Amino acid sequence: MNIQRCLLVLPDGAVNRRMGSGQRSALVFEALKRIAPTDVVVLGKTEGEVPVAPDQALETAFFPGAASLRRVRSSHFRMGRRHGVDWVVHNLNRFLRVDRLYAAEPQVCAALAGILTPEHGVVAFRYSQPYCLSDVVAGPGRRVFVDIDDRDDQKFETAARATLGTGLMGRVFSRFVVPRIRQILTDKLGRASLLWYATGEDILPIPDVPARVLRNVPFGEAGEDTPDPAGSRDILFVGTYSHRPNQDGVRWFLRHCWPEIQRRNPDARFRLVGMGDWKALAAEFPDLPNVDYVGTVDELAPEYARARFAISPVFDGGGSKIKVIETCAYRRLPVVSVHSARGFGDALFEALPKADDPAGFIDLCDLYLRDDAALHAATDRLRALQQAQFSRRSAEQQIEDDIRSALG
Numbered sequence: 001m002n003i004q005r006c007l008l009v010l011p012d013g014a015v016n017r018r019m020g021s022g023q024r025s026a027l028v029f030e031a032l033k034r035i036a037p038t039d040v041v042v043l044g045k046t047e048g049e050v051p052v053a054p055d056q057a058l059e060t061a062f063f064p065g066a067a068s069l070r071r072v073r074s075s076h077f078r079m080g081r082r083h084g085v086d087w088v089v090h091n092l093n094r095f096l097r098v099d100r101l102y103a104a105e106p107q108v109c110a111a112l113a114g115i116l117t118p119e120h121g122v123v124a125f126r127y128s129q130p131y132c133l134s135d136v137v138a139g140p141g142r143r144v145f146v147d148i149d150d151r152d153d154q155k156f157e158t159a160a161r162a163t164l165g166t167g168l169m170g171r172v173f174s175r176f177v178v179p180r181i182r183q184i185l186t187d188k189l190g191r192a193s194l195l196w197y198a199t200g201e202d203i204l205p206i207p208d209v210p211a212r213v214l215r216n217v218p219f220g221e222a223g224e225d226t227p228d229p230a231g232s233r234d235i236l237f238v239g240t241y242s243h244r245p246n247q248d249g250v251r252w253f254l255r256h257c258w259p260e261i262q263r264r265n266p267d268a269r270f271r272l273v274g275m276g277d278w279k280a281l282a283a284e285f286p287d288l289p290n291v292d293y294v295g296t297v298d299e300l301a302p303e304y305a306r307a308r309f310a311i312s313p314v315f316d317g318g319g320s321k322i323k324v325i326e327t328c329a330y331r332r333l334p335v336v337s338v339h340s341a342r343g344f345g346d347a348l349f350e351a352l353p354k355a356d357d358p359a360g361f362i363d364l365c366d367l368y369l370r371d372d373a374a375l376h377a378a379t380d381r382l383r384a385l386q387q388a389q390f391s392r393r394s395a396e397q398q399i400e401d402d403i404r405s406a407l408g
Contacts, residue, residue: 005119009126074133102188123136124145216343218330230376
């Protein structure tokens with residue numbers, strides 16, 4: 001096929017370099033640009049064409065060199081937190097009317113119909129829901145690629161457990177609603193040309209649609225002047241507050257691990273960094289010493305540079321945890337839960353220090369706070385593995401190769 005243009009469609013929540021989802025969006029965009037001039041459509045709460053000029057908008061800075069950039073209004077994607085009745089209605093719709101979440105949205109379909117031309121031989125979507133809303137299908141002269149990243153049925157099950165618990169409502173949701181979401185995804189995604197997943201464990205068995213594992217990779221990495229981690233007493237967590245598994249994991253760490261870690265190491269500090277209202281947790285743990293509820297920062301590199309090591313006590317959610325491999329790229333050691341170690345292959349899984357029980361997690365943190373030699377050895381080993389297997393360049397090349405292979 002002779003491809004003259006590409007189109008990338010993604011939700012506004014995936015347009016931010018400080019989030020793993022946004023970093024993955026940038027990888028897809030850069031790979032598409034290598035193939036042909038690439039138009040970008042951002043689904044969200046606003047609409048209209050964005051001037052393609054430096055510093056005109058967040059999206060423009062995020063997609064340098066885009067052939068065109070448009071926002072298309074969608075009722076399904078909205079940045080910012082919901083409150084009160086709006087929050088209740090939103091979650092009831094998510095749990096009880098899942099078919100509507102994946103039905104073609106007329107305004108999205110109409111907008112894309114006006115943008116797509118016969119020149120657009122490649123159309124790529126970030127996440128399954130934007131693809132389902134679009135009603136775009138693969139056919140002669142056009143290939144459609146969907147980056148699943150985190151599977152929706154897994155995310156819904158995680159949210160339901162947190163919201164409904166393990167009682168009757170939670171069991172009903174897991175037994176009837178989650179399988180329905182999985183079936184909808186299987187049916188809708190069967191019209192695509194190729195699907196990318198963050199881990200092999202997440203692949204849905206969809207007949208006649210090839211699947212590839214596109215692992216999460218770090219977007220930034222340490223410079224040559226990165227300070228020695230042994231000079232710090234800070235433990236770092238990086239993650240988005242709105243992602244429920246992040247909140248649950250941090251609460252677990254603060255409740256069950258931090259008091260003992262701090263007792264053994266009175267000069268240690270714990271820093272919470274990431275988009276969203278992490279400061280809200282301060283009211284839940286008013287008596288915990290040496291906890292910095294930092295929240296959003298402009299750049300992550302200085303936070304990693306001041307840290308001794310980072311943690312990922314996350315026990316739920318789909319895909320792989322980009323914070324883990326990002327920590328390695330910044331020459332810092334990740335101490336993780338077993339779930340956080342999934343999706344990176346056997347070598348990295350074995351090398352990661354991990355524990356799921358408070359006592360084991362406390363002992364790991366205590367070890368790397370006290371033993372500089374152990375800290376250096378583990379950090380260097382994981383940094384070498386990350387550089388060999390999880391680089392931004394290799395991810396962009398894989399995306400390009402997968403697309404060209406599907407084009408024949």
